Amino acid sequence: xxxxxxxxxxxxxxxxxxxxxxxxxxxxxxxxxxxxxxxxxxxxxxxxxxxxxxxxxxxxxxxxxxxxxxxxxxxxxxxxxxxxxxxxxxxxxxxxxxxxxxxxxxxxxxxxxxxxxxxxxxxxxxxxxxx
Numbered sequence: 350x351x352x353x354x355x356x357x358x359x360x361x362x363x364x365x366x367x368x369x370x371x372x373x374x375x376x377x378x379x380x381x382x383x384x385x386x387x388x389x390x391x392x393x394x395x396x397x398x399x400x401x402x403x404x405x406x407x408x409x410x411x412x413x414x415x416x417x418x419x420x421x422x423x424x425x426x427x428x429x430x431x432x433x434x435x436x437x438x439x440x441x442x443x444x445x446x447x448x449x450x451x452x453x454x455x456x457x458x459x460x461x462x463x464x465x466x467x468x469x470x471x472x473x474x475x476x477x478x479x480x
Contacts (some may be wrong), residue, residue: 357456365440372436375443379473380405392469400425403470404432435474438462443476 350358365372380403384390396407406421406428422429446460465471 351457354457357458361437361440361445364444365436368440368444369436372439376403376435376439376474377405383473385469385473400428401431402467404428404430404435434464435470438465438471438474442474447476 380386380399384392385394385403387393394402399405399407400421406418422432441460441462445456449455449460462471462474465474
């Protein structure tokens, strides 16, 4: 790893952790109001797969019980991985990428999100245009 890459990784970890509550709320809101959560939609993901696919806890979608989340994160690797990936992707797409673009700077990987393969989820994560 180069010094620049290490600084980028460290900055992203801090950035996600500082904004974790907002990122979690945003992802929950976007999924809950999308076709991914609508039973009549062909895109619908069954609740029993939300943990491993969406990184959301179906029994705690509002994130009100931190103990429920903490236990699931400790005990279920797929849930922890999916959740971490989605929080990082939201951070890169909605916070870091736009900030870098506005400042005229760039990161070593241009804030690319190449670790989310599902195009429906990726589109759902894209920054919202402010009116």
